[in-house]
Amino acid sequence: MTMSDIEPTEADVSPPEPALDESQSVALEVDELTKIYPDGTVAVEEISFSISEGDFCVLIGPSGCGKSTTLHSLVGKIPVTEGTIRLGGEDITDEPTYERDIGLVFQDFQLFPHLTVEENIGYGLERLQVDADDRTARVEDMIEMMRLEELVDRHPEELSAGQKQRVALARSMVLKPKLLLLDEPLGDMDYKLQKHMERELLRLHRQLDTTFVYVTHDQTQAMRLADQIVVMNDGKIEQSDSVERVYNDPATAFVSAFVGDSNIFTGELTDVSDDGSYAHIETPLGTFLATTANLRSEPTSLVGERIPFSVRPQYLEVTDELDNSVSCQVEDVIHQPGSGTQVILEATTPEGAAHEIQLKSFDRIDPTGTVDVGWSADHATLLEQTSIVDGIDLETDILGE
Amino acid sequence: MTATAIAIESVTKSFRSETVLRDIQLEVESGEFCVVLGPSGCGKSTLLKCIAGLIESDDGTIALDGRDAADLSVQDRNLGYVFQEFEETLFPHKTVAENIAFGLEQRDDPPTQSEIDETIDEMLTLLAIEETRDDLPGALSGGQQQRVELARQLCRNCEVMLFDDPLADLDYKLQKRMELEMRSLHADLGSTFLYITHNQDQALKLADKLVVMNRGMIEQIGTPETVYHNPKNAFVCRFVGDSNALVTNGKPTEVGDGVVDVQTEVGPMRATAQNGTESETGMLIVRPEAVSLETDDCDVTVTGVLEGRTYTGETTEFAVSLDGTDREFYVVVPDNPEIGAIGDPIDLGWNVDDALYFDELSVTDTVTITDLIEE
Numbered sequence: 001m002t003m004s005d006i007e008p009t010e011a012d013v014s015p016p017e018p019a020l021d022e023s024q025s026v027a028l029e030v031d032e033l034t035k036i037y038p039d040g041t042v043a044v045e046e047i048s049f050s051i052s053e054g055d056f057c058v059l060i061g062p063s064g065c066g067k068s069t070t071l072h073s074l075v076g077k078i079p080v081t082e083g084t085i086r087l088g089g090e091d092i093t094d095e096p097t098y099e100r101d102i103g104l105v106f107q108d109f110q111l112f113p114h115l116t117v118e119e120n121i122g123y124g125l126e127r128l129q130v131d132a133d134d135r136t137a138r139v140e141d142m143i144e145m146m147r148l149e150e151l152v153d154r155h156p157e158e159l160s161a162g163q164k165q166r167v168a169l170a171r172s173m174v175l176k177p178k179l180l181l182l183d184e185p186l187g188d189m190d191y192k193l194q195k196h197m198e199r200e201l202l203r204l205h206r207q208l209d210t211t212f213v214y215v216t217h218d219q220t221q222a223m224r225l226a227d228q229i230v231v232m233n234d235g236k237i238e239q240s241d242s243v244e245r246v247y248n249d250p251a252t253a254f255v256s257a258f259v260g261d262s263n264i265f266t267g268e269l270t271d272v273s274d275d276g277s278y279a280h281i282e283t284p285l286g287t288f289l290a291t292t293a294n295l296r297s298e299p300t301s302l303v304g305e306r307i308p309f310s311v312r313p314q315y316l317e318v319t320d321e322l323d324n325s326v327s328c329q330v331e332d333v334i335h336q337p338g339s340g341t342q343v344i345l346e347a348t349t350p351e352g353a354a355h356e357i358q359l360k361s362f363d364r365i366d367p368t369g370t371v372d373v374g375w376s377a378d379h380a381t382l383l384e385q386t387s388i389v390d391g392i393d394l395e396t397d398i399l400g401e
Numbered sequence: 402m403t404a405t406a407i408a409i410e411s412v413t414k415s416f417r418s419e420t421v422l423r424d425i426q427l428e429v430e431s432g433e434f435c436v437v438l439g440p441s442g443c444g445k446s447t448l449l450k451c452i453a454g455l456i457e458s459d460d461g462t463i464a465l466d467g468r469d470a471a472d473l474s475v476q477d478r479n480l481g482y483v484f485q486e487f488e489e490t491l492f493p494h495k496t497v498a499e500n501i502a503f504g505l506e507q508r509d510d511p512p513t514q515s516e517i518d519e520t521i522d523e524m525l526t527l528l529a530i531e532e533t534r535d536d537l538p539g540a541l542s543g544g545q546q547q548r549v550e551l552a553r554q555l556c557r558n559c560e561v562m563l564f565d566d567p568l569a570d571l572d573y574k575l576q577k578r579m580e581l582e583m584r585s586l587h588a589d590l591g592s593t594f595l596y597i598t599h600n601q602d603q604a605l606k607l608a609d610k611l612v613v614m615n616r617g618m619i620e621q622i623g624t625p626e627t628v629y630h631n632p633k634n635a636f637v638c639r640f641v642g643d644s645n646a647l648v649t650n651g652k653p654t655e656v657g658d659g660v661v662d663v664q665t666e667v668g669p670m671r672a673t674a675q676n677g678t679e680s681e682t683g684m685l686i687v688r689p690e691a692v693s694l695e696t697d698d699c700d701v702t703v704t705g706v707l708e709g710r711t712y713t714g715e716t717t718e719f720a721v722s723l724d725g726t727d728r729e730f731y732v733v734v735p736d737n738p739e740i741g742a743i744g745d746p747i748d749l750g751w752n753v754d755d756a757l758y759f760d761e762l763s764v765t766d767t768v769t770i771t772d773l774i775e776e
Contacts, residue, residue: 203720220573334584
C-alpha cells in the first residue's frame with residue numbers, strides 16, 4: 001500500500017481544547033524552581049508551571065518524583081535552592097510561611113481533637129489576633145457556607161469523614177488564603193467513601209472559588225478532580241496541561257502510560273502521507289497508520305526513527321474495518337455491570353512474541369477465540385519523546401513494572 | 402471433591418455483647434470465585450477466620466468438602482490463606498525461592514528437590530517475578546512481596562484459597578494488574594477462591610458469585626449482574642456500584658405491572674417497585690449511567706442546573722442540582738460531550754425500568770434512610 005491510497009476512516013475525535021484559558025488571570029507561577037537537599041539529592045530541577053485563578057490543579061507522579069518537595073516549597077516549609085514562586089503576581093520565594101496567604105489541608109485532615117468544630121475554625125484567626133467581632137462574623141459565615149450549623153459544638157471524633165473534610169477546609173478558608181494546598185487528604189479511605197469525598201471536594205471547590213493545589217499519587221483521583229494536571233517524574237515536569245490534553249494528547253510515553261490505561265506499540269516510522277497528516281509505523285505486529293497531529297517535530301524529519309504510539313483501550317473495537325487491525329486471541333472478558341466490558345487480548349508476532357492488548361467497550365460484548373481488533377488512525381497517538389527525564393527506557397521503565 | 406467446597410449453615414458469632422455474624426447461610430461451589438463484599442466492620446473478616454479455623458463460631462456448622470470443619474484442625478482444613486498484611490508473613494532471612502519452598506516442604510507428602518525447583522520456577526513465571534528468585538523479601542517492592550506470598554500459598558496446592566483483601570494496599574496500576582492476574586490464576590488453577598474486599602469495583606470484576614454483607618448479615622447473594630441490576634434492597638443498590646438516591650414520602654400508588662407513583666423530594670415520580678409498596682417512606686434510586694441527557698424518549702424527566710463537569714478520559718460525569726434536595730444528582734456518559742455551560746439549566750431523563758423504588762432498605766432492621774444518603 002502506498003501513502004496516496006490512504007483514506008483514513010472518519011473517527012469521532014473532538015478537537016483538542018485550548019491548553020489553558022488565557023483569559024483567566026494567573027494565581028500561582030513557579031519559575032525554574034530547583035531544590036537540592038544538603039545531602040546532594042536533587043529533588044526538583046528547574047520546574048516551571050503556572051495555575052489559573054480558581055483552578056483545581058493536581059500534582060501527580062510516582063513516589064519520589066518531587067511532588068511533595070514542590071508542595072513544601074510552595075508552603076515555605078523548606079527553602080528553595082533556585083527559582084522563584086509568585087502568588088498573585090507577588091514574589092513570595094523568601095517569605096516566611098505565615099505571610100504567604102497559603103492554606104494547607106493535611107492527610108487525614110489533622111483537626112485539633114480537643115477543640116470543637118467552631119473552635120477549630122476560629123483557631124487561626126485567634127492566633128492572628130483578629131478582633132473578636134470580626135472573628136465571630138467570619139467563623140459564622142464559614143460555618144454557614146460549609147453547612148456545619150448543627151455540628152459547631154462537636155469534637156472531631158464525633159464527625160464523619162465528610163464532615164471532617166468540611167471542617168478542615170473551613171479552618172483553612174476562614175483565613176481567606178489566595179491558594180489552598182491539599183496534601184493527599186483522601187489518601188487512606190475505602191473506595192466508596194473516597195469517591196463520595198472527591199465529589200464533595202469538587203462541590204466545595206466550586207463554591208469557594210479558590211485556587212486549589214492537590215497532591216496525590218493516584219492517577220484516577222487526579223483525573224476526577226483536576227482542571228489542570230501537572231505530571232511529575234524524577235524531579236521534572238513531564239506535562240502540565242488540562243485533563244483533556246494530558247489524556248488525549250500526552251507529551252511523552254511516560255504520561256500516556258501513567259495517566260489512564262493505554263496500549264503502546266513501538267516501531268519504525270517508515271513514511272508520511274503527502275499532506276503530512278498520517279504516518280506508517282512498522283511494528284513486529286504489522287504496519288499501522290497513526291495521526292501525526294500531536295507530533296512536536298516535522299513528521300518527515302522522523303522517518304527512519306523508532307517511535308511508539310498509544311491507543312486508549314476505549315478506542316479499540318472488535319472489527320477489521322478501521323484503518324488498523326491486528327488478529328488477537330481473547331484471553332479474558334470481564335463484564336463489569338454499570339461500566340461495560342474489558343477484554344484482555346494477546347497478539348503474537350511472527351517470531352512468536354506475545355503482546356498484551358486491552359480493549360474497553362461501554363456496551364456488553366462477548367468476543368471469543370481469535371478476533372480482529374481495530375482502531376482508527378486518528379486514535380493512534382504518536383509519542384516521539386519517551387520521557388522528559390534522560391535515560392528512561394520505554395520497555396523496561398515504562399511498560400515493565 | 403464434592404460439588405460444594407464450603408457450606409456454611411446458620412453460623413453466628415458474638416464478641417462479648419456484640420453480634421458480629423448473624424445466621425450466615427452460604428454455599429461456595431467447587432471451583433467458584435466467590436467474593437464477599439461489605440463495609441468495614443460488616444463481619445466479613447470474622448467469617449473468613451471462622452472458615453480457616455482461627456476463630457470458633459458460637460453456633461451453626463461449616464462443612465469443607467462435605468466434612469464438618471469442627472472435626473478438623475487448622476492444618477487439616479488444608480486451606481491456602483492470603484492476608485492483607487503479607488509483609489509480616491514472609492520469612493525475612495529466607496530468599497524468595499526458600500520462602501516458596503517452605504510451603505511445599507510443609508505438605509504431607511513433600512515433593513523432591515527437583516520437583517520443588519520446578520514448581521518454584523513455574524510459580525515465579527506465572528506471577529512475573531522470576532528475577533526476584535534469589536532476593537530477600539526486604540529487597541522487594543510491596544507488590545512483589547505480595548506476589549511471593551501468593552506464590553507460597555498457591556504452591557501448597559490447596560483446593561480452597563481464602564483471600565483477605567490482598568490487593569488493598571497496592572497502588573492503583575499494580576492493583577489493576579493483579580486483579581487480572583487473580584482472574585487468570587483462578588482460571589488456570591481451577592481451585593475454589595473465597596475472597597473478601599470492601600472494594601466494589603474489584604468485587605464486580607472478580608466474582609462469579611457475589612455476597613454482600615452488612616452489619617453481620619448477608620444482604621444478597623448472586624452474580625455481579627444480578628446484584629447490580631436487581632438489588633434486593635436499597636442498601637445493596639447504594640453499596641454496590643454508583644447511584645443517585647431520592648427519599649420518598651407517603652405510600653406509593655400502584656399503577657400496575659409493578660409500576661408505582663411516588664412522592665419524592667423533587668416532586669412526584671413514576672418508578673418500578675423492587676420490594677414492596679407498604680412503607681410510608683422509601684427510597685428511589687437511579688444509576689448515573691441510566692440517566693440520559695437526551696430526554697425525548699424518556700419516561701421520567703426532570704430539569705436541574707448544571708453544577709459541575711468531570712471528564713476522566715473514558716467518561717464524563719455531570720453534577721446537577723435539583724430543586725428540593727441539596728444532594729447533587731450525577732450523570733455519567735461515555736466520552737466528552739458538549740452539553741452547555743456551568744449554571745445552565747439541564748434536562749435529565751430515564752426510563753421507569755431504571756427508577757428503582759425500594760420499600761425495604763436492608764435485611765438488617767437497623768439501617769435508616771439517613772445511613773443510606775450520608776456517608
